[in-house]
Amino acid sequence: MTVQSYYLPRSLAEATALLAEHGPSLLVMAGGTVVMPLINEGVSTPEKVMGLRRAGLSYLRREDGALVIGATTPLTRLLEPDVFPLLREAARHTATWSIRNMGTVGGNLFVPPPAGDLAVALLALDAQVRIVRAGGERTVPLSGFWTGFMQTVLAADELVAEIRVPEPAGRVAFRKFGRKQANTPAIVTLAVHLRMVGDRVADARLALGAVGPHPLRARQAEAALVGRPLDADTVAAVSELAAAECEPFTDAIASDWYRRRMVKVQLARLLTAMATEV
Amino acid sequence: MPATIVRFILNGRPTEVMVRPMMTLQTVLREVLGYTATKAGCKQGGCGSCTVLVNGEPMVSCLLPVEDVADQEVTTLEGLTPVEGLHPLQQAFFENFATQCGYCTPGMIMVAKALLDHNPHPDRQTIIEALAGNYCRCTGYEPIIRAVEDAARRLNGGRP
Ligand SMILES: Cc1cc2nc3c(=O)[nH]c(=O)nc-3n(C[C@H](O)[C@H](O)[C@H](O)COP(=O)(O)OP(=O)(O)OC[C@H]3O[C@@H](n4cnc5c(N)ncnc54)[C@H](O)[C@@H]3O)c2cc1C
Numbered sequence: 393m394t395v396q397s398y399y400l401p402r403s404l405a406e407a408t409a410l411l412a413e414h415g416p417s418l419l420v421m422a423g424g425t426v427v428m429p430l431i432n433e434g435v436s437t438p439e440k441v442m443g444l445r446r447a448g449l450s451y452l453r454r455e456d457g458a459l460v461i462g463a464t465t466p467l468t469r470l471l472e473p474d475v476f477p478l479l480r481e482a483a484r485h486t487a488t489w490s491i492r493n494m495g496t497v498g499g500n501l502f503v504p505p506p507a508g509d510l511a512v513a514l515l516a517l518d519a520q521v522r523i524v525r526a527g528g529e530r531t532v533p534l535s536g537f538w539t540g541f542m543q544t545v546l547a548a549d550e551l552v553a554e555i556r557v558p559e560p561a562g563r564v565a566f567r568k569f570g571r572k573q574a575n576t577p578a579i580v581t582l583a584v585h586l587r588m589v590g591d592r593v594a595d596a597r598l599a600l601g602a603v604g605p606h607p608l609r610a611r612q613a614e615a616a617l618v619g620r621p622l623d624a625d626t627v628a629a630v631s632e633l634a635a636a637e638c639e640p641f642t643d644a645i646a647s648d649w650y651r652r653r654m655v656k657v658q659l660a661r662l663l664t665a666m667a668t669e670v
Numbered sequence: 671m672p673a674t675i676v677r678f679i680l681n682g683r684p685t686e687v688m689v690r691p692m693m694t695l696q697t698v699l700r701e702v703l704g705y706t707a708t709k710a711g712c713k714q715g716g717c718g719s720c721t722v723l724v725n726g727e728p729m730v731s732c733l734l735p736v737e738d739v740a741d742q743e744v745t746t747l748e749g750l751t752p753v754e755g756l757h758p759l760q761q762a763f764f765e766n767f768a769t770q771c772g773y774c775t776p777g778m779i780m781v782a783k784a785l786l787d788h789n790p791h792p793d794r795q796t797i798i799e800a801l802a803g804n805y806c807r808c809t810g811y812e813p814i815i816r817a818v819e820d821a822a823r824r825l826n827g828g829r830p
Contacts, residue, residue, distance in 0.1 A: 396672060398691040398737055428733035429714040431692070441692060445738050468727075488803025489781065490721055490728045574802035 395431070399442040404524060404553055407447045412526040416548040418442050422464045425487070425495040426503050449498070449553060457559035463498030463552045467510060470497065476557065478564040478583060482513035485568040488575045498552045501534070504542050505602050506578045506645060509568055512601035514557060515609065516564070516583035522554040529553070538606035562587035562595070563669055565662050569654055571645065578602035579646045580654045582662055586617070593617045598630075598659070603638040603651050610634035613659075622667035631660040678739045680705070681749025689736055696720045696731035699746060707747035707776045711805075718804030721777035722746050728784045730803075747776040750783060758824040759783060759817075768817035770809040777804050782818045790826055794819070 399418070401407040411418060419438040421427040422445070430436035444464045451462040452469055459476060469475075470483035471492075486509040487495060500510040501521070511534070519534040523546060534555075537544050546552070563586045570576030581601035587594045596617040598610040613634035620626040640651035677686045680703070687702050696713075699705040699722070711719035713732045720731045723745040750757045756764065759779050769775045778801060785792055785800040792800070797818045798811075806814060 394690060395692040398674075398735060400737055424733050424735070424738075425715055428694070428735075432694070432713040432732065443735060443738060488718070489784075489800055490718065490730045490803050491715055493724075493727045493729050494715075494733060574799055 395438060395441055397440045399440070400446045401442065401444070402446055403448050404551070405526075407442065407444060408524055408526040408549070408551060410442055411551065412549050414440060414442075420444065420551065422499040423466065423495040425491050426499065426507075444496075444551075450496075455556075459557040459559075461497050461555045461557065463554060464496045465498075467492035467495050467497060467500070470510070476517065476560055476564075478513050478517060478560060478566050478585075479510070479557065481566045482510045482568075482581075482583065485566070485574075485581075486510050497555060501537065501552065501555075502542070502544070505604065505606065505641070506581075506643065508601055508607055509578060509581045512581045512599045512607045513566055513583040514555060515607045516566075516585045516597045516599035517557050517560055518585070518597060519558075520556045521552055522556065523550050524553040525550045531556075535609055538608075541605035560585060563666050565666050567658055567662050569658050577645050580640075580651055580658055581607075582655075582659055584659075584662060584666065586622075586666060591621045593620055593622065598634060600634065600638050600655060603640040603655055605639065608638065610637055610659075612637050622663060624664075627660050627663045627667070630663065631656045634659050674737065676736050676740050678736070678741060679743040681745055682743075687736065692735040692737070694732055695722065695734040695736045695739055695744065698736045699731060699744075705746050705748050709773055709776060711773070716803075716805075717774075718777040718781065719774050721780045721804065723780055723784055726784060726787060728781045745780070745783075747779055750779065757783075759786075759821040762817040762821035762824060763814070766813050766817040766820055768809060768813040774804055774806045774809075778806070778814055782821065785818070786822055786825060790822060792818070792822060 399410055419441045421443050449462040449464040453460050467483050470479050515534050520531050521537050522531050565584045568581045569579050580603050583599045585597040596614040598614050601607045613630045616630050616633055635652050635656035638655050640648040642648045673688050675688050687698055699708045709719035711717035715730045715733045721728050722731045725743050763769050797815050
């Protein structure tokens, strides 16, 4: 089977109308960097595809401090100087130049691990996802967006339209640990947002990627950080907890054992570096 | 089989093709138009040998439905090559032994072209990061990096 119809809607309204009309038989594609390899390989054989490149969802803007990102904004645009440094850093470590020019921010929320590096940074910044369907919309926190491996809260007639990222209000750090310096699948990806009061952690968000069915928050480790100074004992205990609570898997890149171990090592290094920040 | 007509600018020239839905730009270039400098490698976006410039930005043509580049400007290695002689990047690749089997060369040169257009004085690390999506399995990366440095010098009138 080859593709019989390729729709390129010119607006979000047109896109959601097409989705309402065709239902789940219409495959949604944004940058196509995940969808197209599967079609080329014959793994995916859709009859009808909707491309979102012309749907007017490629934009970046600031609203009351928050960064509002259209779902089909290419990853490359997150390297722009007015983007929050944590997101710039995450984008720089996501894929390669050509793929960043094609792959989208919204698409990064749907990719199977170990991919989804940018999504890890978005999770640490408590991003909100605006979901739209014909005749309605809702906003969900990214932390409640995933429901399982390659599963989200999205209904068949819904699209991700926009991602809203509140301005970071504390210390942030990002680290992608892979086998190579660049263009590498993650062994683990970490993004951290800490709000300090004095020398104590008042609020912590620890986001982990490539060590679970989707990017996840290390909730027990976060709870153990709150109220504590970032000293060596805390860092060791918290990293241990995060390693225990993540759900790593084995693939061609790394074993589950090694991934768990690297959560502990890399998180400890990241938090230690954050402790000396002023 | 439904067919669509797609118009885009190829190497400065208005071009029109009749295609099956979602035919890739790679297939259009190579099999419909006979522009074979753009290679067909992995078809997974992973090797970079099919890299072309769309509005001056590198993209892998194997993952790009040609409908998506309607009315856009596409540049391939053919578009870089002057009627007589070679483009400074081609000359630098040639003189620095940066091409052996040659399969990765068009993609390498297209990325290098975009890099030097954005940043005429890239340092070594910047060159390496820009080329990270382009695989070479025989020449080795050192001569390729040297060729880009050399091309930058040539294009900057001899200054690094
Ligand atoms: C060589 C290569 C290297 C890569 N390296 C990395 C890497 O290092 N890190 C990483 O995270 N990823 C990597 N990727 C994966 C991918 O490029 C990115 O994750 C990218 O952000 C995916 O976005 P896309 O728009 O191309 O997705 P698409 O292929 O267009 O879509 C992927 C899925 O998301 C759904 N979708 C997309 N947008 C929407 C929307 N707005 N609403 C509803 N559903 C939607 C589609 O239906 C589809 O199921 C790599 C890919 C390649 C080919």
